[in-house]
Amino acid sequence: MNARANSVANSLLGLGIKKGDKVCMIMANSVEFLYAYFALAKIGAVMVPINIALKGNLLRYQIDKLGLLRCDGG
Numbered sequence: 001m002n003a004r005a006n007s008v009a010n011s012l013l014g015l016g017i018k019k020g021d022k023v024c025m026i027m028a029n030s031v032e033f034l035y036a037y038f039a040l041a042k043i044g045a046v047m048v049p050i051n052i053a054l055k056g057n058l059l060r061y062q063i064d065k066l067g068l069l070r071c072d073g074g
Contacts, residue, residue: 001038008039019044022066026050 017023023045027033040047050062 004035005038008035009042021045024048
């Protein structure tokens with residue numbers, strides 16, 4: 001778990017995510033969700049989980065309210 005979280009943390013740092021950044025995650029419950037959670041904690045970023053059922057205007061509203069510049073899912 002720790003090795004995978006470190007790997008994800010390094011990837012996130014490579015994307016320019018830094019301490020204090022809010023990062024939205026649109027993911028189902030999975031082990032990958034846990035890797036991302038711990039990776040973000042390691043670099044001091046804040047995970048903002050978004051319900052995977054949200055679509056269209058509801059999803060746009062959530063993202064706009066968070067003030068996110070970029071939100072990647074996948």
